[in-house]
Amino acid sequence: MKMNLFESQSLPAKIVDPGAAAETHRYKQTRLWVRARESGLGEWVRSSRRCRRELWAWVKCSQVAMPTVEQLTESIAALGTVGAETVNESRENEAPIFLLSTGWRAGSTLLQRVLVTDPRLLLWGEPLGEMTLVSRIAEMVSHFISPRNLGLWKDQEDPSSPTLATSWVANLYPSSGDFRSALRSLFDQWLAEPARQRGYARWGFKEVRFGATEACLLHWLYPNAKFVLISRHPYDCYRSLADSGWEEVYYRYPDMTVDSAAAFAKCWNQIAVSWNQLPAEFPCFHIKYDDLIGGGIDFRNLECWLGLEIKESVALKASVGGTAKRSRLSWYERWIIAHEAESGMRCLGYLQ
Numbered sequence: 001m002k003m004n005l006f007e008s009q010s011l012p013a014k015i016v017d018p019g020a021a022a023e024t025h026r027y028k029q030t031r032l033w034v035r036a037r038e039s040g041l042g043e044w045v046r047s048s049r050r051c052r053r054e055l056w057a058w059v060k061c062s063q064v065a066m067p068t069v070e071q072l073t074e075s076i077a078a079l080g081t082v083g084a085e086t087v088n089e090s091r092e093n094e095a096p097i098f099l100l101s102t103g104w105r106a107g108s109t110l111l112q113r114v115l116v117t118d119p120r121l122l123l124w125g126e127p128l129g130e131m132t133l134v135s136r137i138a139e140m141v142s143h144f145i146s147p148r149n150l151g152l153w154k155d156q157e158d159p160s161s162p163t164l165a166t167s168w169v170a171n172l173y174p175s176s177g178d179f180r181s182a183l184r185s186l187f188d189q190w191l192a193e194p195a196r197q198r199g200y201a202r203w204g205f206k207e208v209r210f211g212a213t214e215a216c217l218l219h220w221l222y223p224n225a226k227f228v229l230i231s232r233h234p235y236d237c238y239r240s241l242a243d244s245g246w247e248e249v250y251y252r253y254p255d256m257t258v259d260s261a262a263a264f265a266k267c268w269n270q271i272a273v274s275w276n277q278l279p280a281e282f283p284c285f286h287i288k289y290d291d292l293i294g295g296g297i298d299f300r301n302l303e304c305w306l307g308l309e310i311k312e313s314v315a316l317k318a319s320v321g322g323t324a325k326r327s328r329l330s331w332y333e334r335w336i337i338a339h340e341a342e343s344g345m346r347c348l349g350y351l352q
Contacts, residue, residue, distance in 0.1 A: 005187040036199045037306075051332045057260035058336050064256070064272065066135065069212050069277035071266075075142050076220050082153045083175025095224040097306060099123060099203035100215060102348070103268045104208050104249060104258070105240035105323065106232035107289035110349035112206040114292075115228075118308040121194040124205040130253035132209055137183065138217040184221040202308075209251060209267075211274035215284070219224070226306055229275060231348050232289035234268045234341045235329055236247070242333075244323035266342035272344025286348075 025173050099115065101108035112123050128260075145153070149171060157167040159174070197205035207214075238261055242250065249259055250260045258264050262297050278284065285305060293316075304312040329337075345351040 003016045009170065025313075030034075036331040042054070046077070046178050047330065051330070054254060054261050054332055054336060058262035058340075061262040061266060063266055064270070065212055065250075066211075066274075067139050069216050069274065071142045072216050075144055076216075078150060079141075079144070079176040079179070081176075082150070082173070083177055089187075093224060094192070095202070095226060095307065096218075096220060096222055097121065097123065097202065097226050098215065099204065100210050100232070101208040101229070102207070102231040102234075102271045102344075103237055103264065103304060104207070105237045107228055108206050108208055108230050109290055110315065111228065111230050111287065111292060111318070113318070113320070114312050115308065117311040117314050118202075118303075120199040120200060121202040121204070121308060122198065124191055124195075124203070126184070126207050127205055128210075129207055129209055129297065131244065132252045133212045133274045134207075134210055134217060134224070135252075138213050141217065143272065161199055180221065202262065204303075209271075211271040212276075212278050213274055213281075215282075219282070227282070227284040227285055229286045230292070231288060233284065233350050234265060234345065235269065235338050236324075238264045238333065238337060239329050240324040242329075243325040245264055261329075261336040261338060265337040268337075269341040269344035272341070272348050275282055276347040288349075 001246075003139060097115065099112055109125070112125060115121060116123055152171040153173050156172055157164060157169060159172060161167065164172075172275055187224060192203050219227070241258075241264060242261075250256060251258050251263075258267055275284070275286075285302060287297060297312075299312045301312050302308075342351065
């Protein structure tokens with residue numbers, strides 16, 4: 001069952017009579033029909049239908065409950081109390097770059113192209129993004145164990161003990177360091193190693209679905225990672241997304257779609273608000289889309305911080321993509337987004 005970012009929108013299938021469909025098509029091909037569609041009345045009818053659809057989607061749309069930065073941080077701290085970790089200095093020094101965005105159409109692909117003007121860097125683009133793999137791992141780690149089992153883990157028998165056969169071994173875990181290493185190995189083998197095989201010294205990825213909680217998980221796995229956040233006003237993001245003509249956009253496939261102003265605004269807001277939960281020292285560089293295209297970014301400062309050599313003009317002068325057709329959203333789209341994304345807009349400086 002497909003859901004509109006969290007609430008069912010699926011409609012019952014309709015049985016269509018081929019003859020009736022043919023009659024309908026012939027009717028719509030008449031000059032009277034074409035004139036009616038192109039008239040002010042026709043535009044008013046279409047706008048009314050879109051308004052009704054958006055408002056109904058807003059009524060049915062609900063919020064996804066994602067773990068907070070605080071919940072994940074507390075779970076990671078609890079993991080640190082159960083078993084020492086063997087540190088591999090060469091692996092710990094690795095510094096991937098994670099480019100994250102406040103949803104779709106925020107300029108993340110443009111910034112991705114800017115960063116990869118350094119030939120040493122490969123940034124994968126939304127790898128298997130519809131799986132929301134990092135989000136799911138973050139959710140599992142945030143609720144990884146009950147207090148009772150955490151106590152059993154702390155007090156468990158040493159797995160190297162010769163008395164295991166006569167000891168309580170119903171709960172016997174490897175160390176938390178082994179768990180962290182296993183999670184990190186997933187990304188090393190999936191994303192880092194393929195980049196190295198292609199001759200790249202640095203790697204990372206761009207993603208539009210992740211917020212600060214996912215960033216905290218990645219920072220736990222890669223302590224020297226650098227994070228770049230790009231944001232854009234949600235009105236402009238949704239205008240570009242709604243005008244794109246893309247058939248379906250999934251937050252998570254196949255059950256969570258982003259197919260209305262309300263669904264988009266809730267997703268945008270959840271991501272935006274999450275970044276306000278991070279400590280000031282978290283290694284993140286925030287860029288606004290308007291500054292990116294308007295010459296307001298100090299790329300020398302950015303490349304120094306990331307350890308790159310950026311040739312931004314190469315990427316910025318190339319016109320790639322672009323989907324917005326309207327100059328402005330309708331009143332009802334702005335109303336919905338303003339209501340649902342108000343707190344996120346305040347957090348990122350789009351509202352005073």
